[in-house]
Amino acid sequence: MAQELPKSGTRVSFENNVRGRKWAEAYRDFNFMSMYEMLRAYRDLDASTRKLFTDQRDQTTLVPGQSGAGCNPSTPDRSVPNTTPGERPRMQYAVDVVDAQQMPDGNPPGDLRDTGQEEDAREFLAPVPEKLARFLFDQLNRAYPRGSVSQVKQTIGGKVNADWIKNTCAIRVSRVLNQNGISIPSPAAHNLDVVSGADNRWYSYRQKQLQGWFEDQFGPPSLSLTKPVNKRTLLNLQGFLAFDITSWADATGHIDIWDGQKFGTQDEAHGDYFAMANGIKFWRVPSWKKP
Structure with a gap:
């Protein structure tokens, strides 16, 4: 036929x-x-x-x-x-x-x-967004601040080290960007709630806002998937990963770096993010560059 x-x-x-x-x-x-x-x-x-x-x-x-x-x-x-x-x-x-x-x-x-x-x-x-093509994932991974919430706040210092800040996922990603020449803008420049660190740089502390800024800064994500989301889709892909999760009382999701196997911070500290997510957005970063 x-x-x-x-x-x-x-x-x-x-x-x-x-x-x-x-x-x-x-x-x-x-x-x-x-x-x-x-x-x-x-x-x-x-x-x-x-x-x-x-x-x-x-x-x-x-x-x-x-x-x-x-x-x-x-x-x-x-x-x-x-x-x-x-x-x-x-x-x-x-x-x-x-x-x-x-x-x-x-x-x-x-x-x-x-x-x-x-x-x-x-x-x-998963095409790499043009504005992320100049980076290698390893250099972003090295800039990622690891450790507990209190350790990260103390490392960055300034107004980031405040008692009222309980969630540091957006702050950690902000650190990666600031350390690699992509500065988080001042609050007057974009719709971002930010605090300043001891390095006189701005740090976003709201995941949803930072995700929106990613789309403004880097364009559409390399992959945008809706529920149900399976972790295997992202095996061996590296970049920035944002989750839309509505089941939490104190956060609207999670944003992190993804090395192809796991997150930069403690892996899924509050449960299975992939199972809980209504959707994810993923901006891929190259792992290797041709000469």
């Missing part, structure tokens, strides 16, 4: 093609897949079905950036980059990387992490 291409916004069903049907269902539930699981699913398609995706992907819902694909619908379709004759499509290139690396459980072997190919595979699913 000839395969009729679906219209945008519809679910794809591949009749008489078990692998293709499995792929379509898996991609529909992208929240429950890691990047490498998704690419492996594509790799397992037969040649004719893969060609359908390769030739007509922009007419289907099976690409990040379109409604129903598990990513922010406002994010442009990055699956078909500007190419020159002879270049492989980004999807095929990412699949080839997975094939070559033979990654067990989604974890690439250490000797292949510095080739730049893994970064290309990440870029396919």
Whole structure:
């Protein structure tokens, strides 16, 4: 039976093609897949079905950036980059990387992490915002203040070290940004409630406000997922992660750095954030840069 291409916004069903049907269902539930699981699913398609995706992907819902694909619908379709004759499509290139690396459980072997190919595979699913492209996650991670709430407040000092401040997730992220040349603005410049540290820099202490400032400063998130959110989606991706959680009495969510496996601070100190979240927004930061 000839395969009729679906219209945008519809679910794809591949009749008489078990692998293709499995792929379509898996991609529909992208929240429950890691990047490498998704690419492996594509790799397992037969040649004719893969060609359908390769030739007509922009007419289907099976690409990040379109409604129903598990990513922010406002994010442009990055699956078909500007190419020159002879270049492989980004999807095929990412699949080839997975094939070559033979990654067990989604974890690439250490000797292949510095080739730049893994970064290309990440870029396919979660594009780095332009204003974050100049950073490496390691440099942000080094600036992240660890320790208890009281230790962090004492380290930063100034008006940050106040008894009424009980939650420091936004303050910790503010520290990372301030230490890397992205200054938290004064209260007169943006809709942010801030306090000053001993370093005469501003520190945001409200997670929701800081998340809004992220969108103003860096643009749409690399990934925007709604409930139910599965942690596996973010395996091996690094960056800033914001949770919308309405079940807490004293906070509206959580904001943190994410190293691909865990948070910068005590991991989920108040329960399973992913299970409690109404949604998450994730701004990816590169883990490696090509020369």
